[in-house]
Amino acid sequence: MIYSGLHWSAIAPAPVQAIDAATLHLSGEFMEANLGTAIQPDGSAVVRVLAQQYAFVPACIVVPANTPVTFRITSPDVVHGFLIVGTNVNSMVVPGYVAELRTRFDRAGEHVMPCHEYCSVGHEGMWARVKVLERAEFDRLHGSAQRASCAG
Secondary structure (H helix, E strand, O other): OHHHHHHHHHOOOOOOEEOOOOOOOOOOOOOHHHOEEEEOOOOOEEEEEEEEOOEEEOOEEEEEOOOEEEEEEEOOOOOEEEEOOOOOOEEEEOOOEEEEEEEEOOOOEEEEEEOOOOOOOOHHHOEEEEEEEOHHHHHHHHOOOOOEOOOO
């Protein structure tokens, strides 16, 4: 037990990526132009999300069905919760760190995405949605776009 305790205190049991919460919006992967869904060369999707008092940015996320999806989420202010109702996607979002979750949506549909960690007086209004489109429809609507959005 002593060895395990010392070992895990020196080396985290899961990979954790640190980020500067004060400047994350100025450059790099979490600046506004990089938020949302991006299709990777291998066909998978990466969704970058900013959780901040009292909104998720973007407020509507669109992803293709039957495709590996990686969510990368961070916060510039306080601890938030990231939950996609009806799925196994559930994480705390801690300022200064990037939470990374991988999933696949089996069918098209819409999911609610509330903040489930109390983040202050506006917490009850902090939610977003995830629209899952069949891959052919996703490609038709967003195929040439660098970032996919619910707006079209």
